[in-house]
Amino acid sequence: MKVRRALPASLQRALDQGGLYLEQGQAFFKTHWRDLLFTLLVVAGLVLYLVRPERAAQWAATGRWWETLFHYPGLEEGAARFEGEALLRPPADYSQSGLTALASFDDALGYLGADTAITWGQDGVAHLWLLTYWHCPVAACAYRVRYTWGQSGPGMVLTAHDLARPELRSGDYVVDHLLLPEAAVEGVVAVQVEAGGAPMGATSPILEIEEGTRLYIWQK
Amino acid sequence: MGLSLVLASTICIVYLLVVRRRFASLSDALVAAFLLTVAQIIVTQRVLALCGWLQLGPVLLVNLLFPAGLLLGMAARRRFRTAVRAIGGRLVGFFRLLVHEPLALFLVLVLAAIMGWVLWQVILLPEASYDGLAYHLPIAFSRLQYGDARILPGWPMWISSYPEHSELLMAWSALLDGSAILVDGVQWAFWPAALVALYALARKLGILPMPALLGSMLFGFAPVVLLQSRVAYNDLIVAALLLIALNLLVERSILPTVLAGMALGLVAGVKYAGVLYSFVGGATLLFADPPWRRPRTFWPRLFALALPVVLLGAPWYVVNWVAFGNPLWPFRIRLGEMTLFQGFKSAAELYSDALAPQYGQLPQVLRAPFFWLEPVAAYHYEARYSGLGILWPALGFPSFLYLLSAWRRRRGSGWVVALVGLGGAFVLTPNNWLVRYVLFVLGLGALGVSWVLHAGAPWSRRLARVMLLFGVVYSVWTAGPLQMIAPGRLDAAARLPADLRSPLGLADKPAYRWLDENSYDGARVAYGLGLYFIAPLWKDSLDNQVLYVEQRIPEFWHREVALLGIHYVFVEAHPANAWIGSAVDWTPVYTDSQFMIYYLEPLELRR
Numbered sequence: 001m002k003v004r005r006a007l008p009a010s011l012q013r014a015l016d017q018g019g020l021y022l023e024q025g026q027a028f029f030k031t032h033w034r035d036l037l038f039t040l041l042v043v044a045g046l047v048l049y050l051v052r053p054e055r056a057a058q059w060a061a062t063g064r065w066w067e068t069l070f071h072y073p074g075l076e077e078g079a080a081r082f083e084g085e086a087l088l089r090p091p092a093d094y095s096q097s098g099l100t101a102l103a104s105f106d107d108a109l110g111y112l113g114a115d116t117a118i119t120w121g122q123d124g125v126a127h128l129w130l131l132t133y134w135h136c137p138v139a140a141c142a143y144r145v146r147y148t149w150g151q152s153g154p155g156m157v158l159t160a161h162d163l164a165r166p167e168l169r170s171g172d173y174v175v176d177h178l179l180l181p182e183a184a185v186e187g188v189v190a191v192q193v194e195a196g197g198a199p200m201g202a203t204s205p206i207l208e209i210e211e212g213t214r215l216y217i218w219q220k
Numbered sequence: 221m222g223l224s225l226v227l228a229s230t231i232c233i234v235y236l237l238v239v240r241r242r243f244a245s246l247s248d249a250l251v252a253a254f255l256l257t258v259a260q261i262i263v264t265q266r267v268l269a270l271c272g273w274l275q276l277g278p279v280l281l282v283n284l285l286f287p288a289g290l291l292l293g294m295a296a297r298r299r300f301r302t303a304v305r306a307i308g309g310r311l312v313g314f315f316r317l318l319v320h321e322p323l324a325l326f327l328v329l330v331l332a333a334i335m336g337w338v339l340w341q342v343i344l345l346p347e348a349s350y351d352g353l354a355y356h357l358p359i360a361f362s363r364l365q366y367g368d369a370r371i372l373p374g375w376p377m378w379i380s381s382y383p384e385h386s387e388l389l390m391a392w393s394a395l396l397d398g399s400a401i402l403v404d405g406v407q408w409a410f411w412p413a414a415l416v417a418l419y420a421l422a423r424k425l426g427i428l429p430m431p432a433l434l435g436s437m438l439f440g441f442a443p444v445v446l447l448q449s450r451v452a453y454n455d456l457i458v459a460a461l462l463l464i465a466l467n468l469l470v471e472r473s474i475l476p477t478v479l480a481g482m483a484l485g486l487v488a489g490v491k492y493a494g495v496l497y498s499f500v501g502g503a504t505l506l507f508a509d510p511p512w513r514r515p516r517t518f519w520p521r522l523f524a525l526a527l528p529v530v531l532l533g534a535p536w537y538v539v540n541w542v543a544f545g546n547p548l549w550p551f552r553i554r555l556g557e558m559t560l561f562q563g564f565k566s567a568a569e570l571y572s573d574a575l576a577p578q579y580g581q582l583p584q585v586l587r588a589p590f591f592w593l594e595p596v597a598a599y600h601y602e603a604r605y606s607g608l609g610i611l612w613p614a615l616g617f618p619s620f621l622y623l624l625s626a627w628r629r630r631r632g633s634g635w636v637v638a639l640v641g642l643g644g645a646f647v648l649t650p651n652n653w654l655v656r657y658v659l660f661v662l663g664l665g666a667l668g669v670s671w672v673l674h675a676g677a678p679w680s681r682r683l684a685r686v687m688l689l690f691g692v693v694y695s696v697w698t699a700g701p702l703q704m705i706a707p708g709r710l711d712a713a714a715r716l717p718a719d720l721r722s723p724l725g726l727a728d729k730p731a732y733r734w735l736d737e738n739s740y741d742g743a744r745v746a747y748g749l750g751l752y753f754i755a756p757l758w759k760d761s762l763d764n765q766v767l768y769v770e771q772r773i774p775e776f777w778h779r780e781v782a783l784l785g786i787h788y789v790f791v792e793a794h795p796a797n798a799w800i801g802s803a804v805d806w807t808p809v810y811t812d813s814q815f816m817i818y819y820l821e822p823l824e825l826r827r
Contacts, residue, residue: 042615049614
């Protein structure tokens with residue numbers, strides 16, 4: 001019969017201690033396995049979400065975006081401008097579009113349509129600009145356009161422009177513009193075109209005409 | 221501008237005063253009042269449309285008379301002051317709790333600031349979302365244009381057959397405000413409503429007020445929620461109504477069950493997939509309150525749930541069935557090899573291009589978890605591959621699993637409703653990898669976070685709080701409510717005078733701009749097959765009349781358009797549309813590579 005030799009006392013103590021720790025660990029795991037798993041899943045979720053190439057691109061884009069969030073670059077020098085004022089809403093880009101005349105003045109000058117632009121004025125308020133597009137096949141284009149506001153009677157004269165100015169012209173096309181006074185933001189703008197000081201006759205199947213010469217082109 | 225918001229808020233307050241006594245908690249009364257308000261707005265417009273009276277006067281009158289009558293009834297019974305005092309007392313009690321919990325107070329203040337910020341964007345910036353301009357807003361504007369309940373002629377095909385509950389909310393805004401400024405903010409109201417519903421649900425599950433509040437922040441700060449709340453879509457509406465329904469279903473009495481049915485009926489009328497959630501509601505009732513255990517309550521409750529669903533949701537599908545021979549038109553419905561209803565395409569075919577080819581290899585079951593990790597560098601309101609934010613994978617989903625681990629201990633009807641309801645809705649939703657379709661799944665994470673904060677070990681509670689704070693800061697930084705906005709646009713929009721702001725997008729497209737600036741107010745505009753962005757044809761002022769004229773037989777199309785007294789025809793400049801220009805008296809006033817606009821002389825047409 002073999003007699004088992006007792007373990008050295010120090011080893012026995014260590015084993016007992018280990019067993020105790022193991023039991024404590026087991027008890028701890030039994031009580032807290034949910035919290036351990038939760039911690040593990042939170043860390044895993046964080047790592048899987050953050051450690052990927054798309055995040056670096058996202059952070060770079062986000063950084064750039066926050067820098068410019070509250071700052072409208074159009075108010076700075078060198079940015080897009082219209083008549084020296086920063087553009088809040090640019091005019092439409094009709095350079096690739098085909099516009100047909102909506103009205104004709106003595107079959108010589110075609111009115112192609114209107115558009116608006118809004119700028120931030122030096123006076124700290126928004127300015128509304130009315131743009132008009134013309135087809136002017138004659139070289140001289142010696143016509144004067146008189147803009148009035150108001151539908152009853154001749155209305156208030158806003159301005160009168162010569163279409164012959166070269167800065168308005170590109171080939172056969174002319175783009176004129178005028179600053180609308182605040183009161184005219186909602187209203188009717190009429191145009192009358194003069195050649196040699198006499199009003200030209202207007203014809204249009206689309207737009208309203210008064211006295212055969214005054215064309216109502218814009219109302220908001 | 222704002223009459224729609226003021227009147228809706230007034231109706232909601234009146235309902236709150238009326239229903240407060242019926243509910244034990246203020247949060248339940250709040251969601252019930254919100255739900256009744258939404259239902260009133262939708263039902264009154266629907267009924268008036270059936271009578272052909274969907275105009276400002278009748279809508280205003282009916283919606284004022286109803287709450288006024290309720291208020292008078294309350295005043296006659298001298299309940300008004302008691303109700304106000306009771307609500308005030310509850311609110312004061314809640315804010316006292318809130319100020320003693322710095323994290324909750326901080327998050328509530330940040331969320332309130334962001335909600336205000338998003339609402340400000342709704343007012344300043346134009347609605348330019350894809351589906352919003354393509355069919356949600358065209359449905360709303362067409363319904364107002366005709367003022368009756370006819371089948372709407374229109375392309376895309378959704379315009380004729382889509383259930384219109386969310387569009388009727390947009391119509392409410394456009395009709396009462398006389399503009400489209402707030403139409404993209406209709407979903408916004410459902411953001412706080414969903415939060416209150418989640419809070420109320422967590423409280424019913426025995427969670428303390430502050431953990432319940434903190435958990436709901438998982439939904440409140442999700443990037444997709446921030447982005448959806450400012451576009452004319454309907455996914456946030458679906459999620460909020462589903463959460464409201466489940467919250468009310470936890471209660472065993474009849475009134476909350478009827479209201480839950482009302483919420484599910486409203487969901488069924490918001491989008492096609494909403495019909496499935498009615499079955500989910502029935503299933504939760506079956507699991508939470510089974511007939512073999514509680515036969516006395518089950519059958520009355522099932523009836524109370526089903527009746528509002530049928531009354532509110534079913535009419536849209538019955539109309540489709542009668543008009544198109546298919547309740548779910550344009551979806552082709554098949555059962556195995558048998559085609560039950562003929563349609564344009566099956567749901568799978570319609571969504572076949574929704575998933576980018578690089579993700580096509582992912583097994584169906586792994587798609588949702590894959591997109592929860594957001595494998596893209598940007599957010600978008602469409603929320604295809606991102607949108608739940610960092611909080612869902614790093615806190616919400618682990619917390620949900622933590623909650624599941626406590627399932628045995630917490631098994632009760634409330635938990636069954638929450639888990640079967642949200643889980644079932646997630647499983648049943650077609651293409652549930654697409655984040656915005658399953659926004660409600662955040663509710664599972666929210667309840668999980670609430671549970672960890674309520675019942676977790678101190679270590680887990682601390683971890684959850686730290687992660688919540690980190691996740692919120694990270695979400696606001698990366699997602700921000702403005703991520704979809706080009707830098708400077710907000711500043712520029714804020715500087716524009718209110719009457720010069722454009723409430724509808726596409727101002728950068730010259731053709732739409734030309735129509736807006738050069739067609740006269742009240743013009744009749746026709747469009748044909750293929751055009752997708754329809755809403756801007758009404759113009760910013762919503763003055764135009766827009767008509768779809770189907771191009772079945774080209775030879776007859778010109779005549780049909782002429783007989784309608786059309787002034788402008790807006791079509792795509794597609795070679796297939798070249799024949800359109802052959803009509804005599806049709807003047808092409810605008811052309812570019814994408815679009816053509818023709819002008820028709822009205823006098824000539826009348827001959």
